[in-house]
Amino acid sequence: MIQITNLHKSYKTGANSLHVLKGINFNVAEGELVSIMGSSGSGKSTLLNILGMLDEADEGSYVLDGVTIKNLSEKQGAKYRNKFLGFIFQSFNLISYKSALDNVALPLYYQGMARGERMDRAMAYLEKVGLAQWSDHLPNQLSGGQKQRVAIARALASDPKVLLADEPTGALDTKTSYEVMDLIQKINDEGRTILVVTHENDIAHMTKRIVNLKDGLIIEDTPVQQVRALENV
Amino acid sequence: MFDLERWDEIFETIRKNKLRTFLTGLSVASGIFILVILLGVGEGMKNGISREFEQDAANLIFVFPGVTSKEYRGLNPGRIIQLKNDDYNKILLKHADVLDATSAVYQLPSGEMVYGKETGSYRADGVFPAFQKLENISLVSGRFLNMNDLEENAKVVVIGNRIKLDLFKDEDAIGKYVKIQGVTFKVVGVFTDPGGEREESRFTVPITTAQTTYGGGGDIARMYLTIKQNDDFETAVADSQFFTSELESFLKERHTIAPDDNSALHINNTLENMMRFYTLINMIKLFFWGVGICTIIAGVVGVSNIMLIIVKERTREIGIRKALGAQPLSIIGMILHESIFVTAIAGFTGLILSLVLLEFVGPAIETPYIYNPSVNFAVAINTVIILVVAGAVAGFFPAWRAARIKPIIALRDE
Secondary structure (H helix, E strand, O other), X not given: OEEEEEEEEEEEEOOEEEEEEEEEEEEEOOOOEEEEEOOOOOOHHHHHHHHOOOOOOOEEEEEEOOEEOOOOOHHHHHHHHXXXXXXXXXXXXXXXXXXXXXXXXXXXXXHOOOHHHHHHHHHHHHHHOOOHHHOOOOHHHOOHHXXXXXXXXXXHHOOOOEEEEEOOOOOOOHHHHHHHHHHHXXXXXXXXXXXXXXXXXXXXXXXXXXXXXXXXXXXXXXXXXXXXXXXXX | OOOHHHHHHHHHHHHHOHHXXXXXXXXXXXHHHHHHHHHHHHHHHHHXXXXXXXXXXXXXXXXXEOEOOOOEOOEOOOOEOOEEHHHHHHHHHHOOOOEEEXXXXXXXXXXXXXXXXXXXXXXXXXXXXXHHHXXXXXXXXXXXXXXXXXXXXXXXXXXXXXXHHXXXXXXXXXXXXXXXXXXXXXXXXXXXXXXXXXXXXEEEEEHHHHHHHOOOOOEEOEEXXXXXXXXXXXXXXXHHHHHHHXXXXXXXXXOOOOOOOOOOEEEEEHHHHHHHHHHHHHHHHXXXXXXXXXXXXXXHHHHHHHHHHHHHHOHHHHHHHHHOOOOHHHHHHHHHHHHHHHHHHHHHHHHHHHHHHHHHHHHHOOOOOOOOOOOOHHHHHHHHHHHHHHHHHHHHHHXXXXXXXXXXXXXXXX
């Protein structure tokens, strides 16, 4: 599903150039649940941003579902993001003045789906994350865990190839974190490819494979025995 | 523009951001409101002043001499110019085709009038019968002077209402005899003047009588001339100006006055004054336009300012939308569509409010110099359109920049 070869990225800050990614080689097959770990500054967020087409690499190749992602125009980038990717953020990033349902329906709006169909589909995904009865609530009327579940429903709405989660449990307490991870595991069980960036060990062990980054290089890439989140709630 | 989904999206945004929308709208609406009111008042001033002049309807040209201030053909400055009957008669002959009512005026050396035991001092003029029309005098009782009086050098006098009250009290003045500097005159009329008390403390006698009785010779103090009125205002002014300049050069030539000597001869052209008033009004209107345009510019700056704030405030939202697959154009479209919609609605609201105000309050305004303030509807509509377009252009750049922000940077924005 994802093939990355020799990925380099550096940021210029004034006169200094900060080499963040120093040659990453990394493949993800369909249906995998991978966690990317590393201390802050290891380059894990940068890697995720490149994977999410929110940022572009300086060097190396990135192939997503057979499509080479290189020198995308703004327009094309937007199209691919919508089609291939679903984002889950640490701070949820829901649009504050839109109801849960409208938030979930937003990617479908950008796909050009008609309103009725869009709302039905969004409702189905809200049901999937167990928030159907909260559909007309605004984000600030929801708890952190509920917000993240709305965000997950939104990420799923456009039926993307890959879900990218950037510290999805970073802003949640342990119990809520496990609930969210349980949801992510269930989605993965259905066969969807998911990448999770985290720095928490317990969260990482709830995935099937841990990729460890340090100073812009992968130092460890090992499959792990998945811990079911539900058992720990 | 006709994308229903987009409208949906915009109405939702507006509904959920009432204060922001209200403030944007307020700045636009007040800008338009102020502009239209200013334009209306400008038009009202023009109407008001036109009406003032219409009431008087005077195309009067008033000539009186002064003292020369320039040496000319060997004559020293400081010479007192004295107009003569001859001047007046020559002018009448020369311009018979254009002149309407005219009168030369001989001013009596003293205006002392005695009736019985009562004495008063007043302005006293020897005039032609046309003087009544020229000064807009109406008679309370009796008659005005006529040509017969002039031909016979009749010792008759028409007195102002003030004099009648001073000297005759409740008595009827007509047919009574008064003494003017010792010479007996018969009162034939009492007049009232729209000019009020001051204009009513004067009396008039036939100019011929005055000149012969009081030793004026052929002297006259001033001349009142009117020319035949042309219906078209511009032509009337042009005629009047042409006549005035003809008159000026004629009199200056006769009295050996330097052509550029402005203090030796005064010619006051009412129509020209009116024209000057119109010019002034146009200047005022121009000024109002200037103020109005500045208001609009302030409005546009206000709108773009608010747009900048909106974009700034929505940076994160824009980042989210882009991460979810919004294309740059749809971001620009969304922001512009909203701003154009809001400015248009607000602009028309301001327009309608100001038009309603002008429509209902305007006719009630009856001050001397403002009358029926109103505004050209097409001009007002155009201003709204200009404001909306300017607002959109001003809003475009922040929107464009926002659309180009990388989602990753926008998402980092807390």
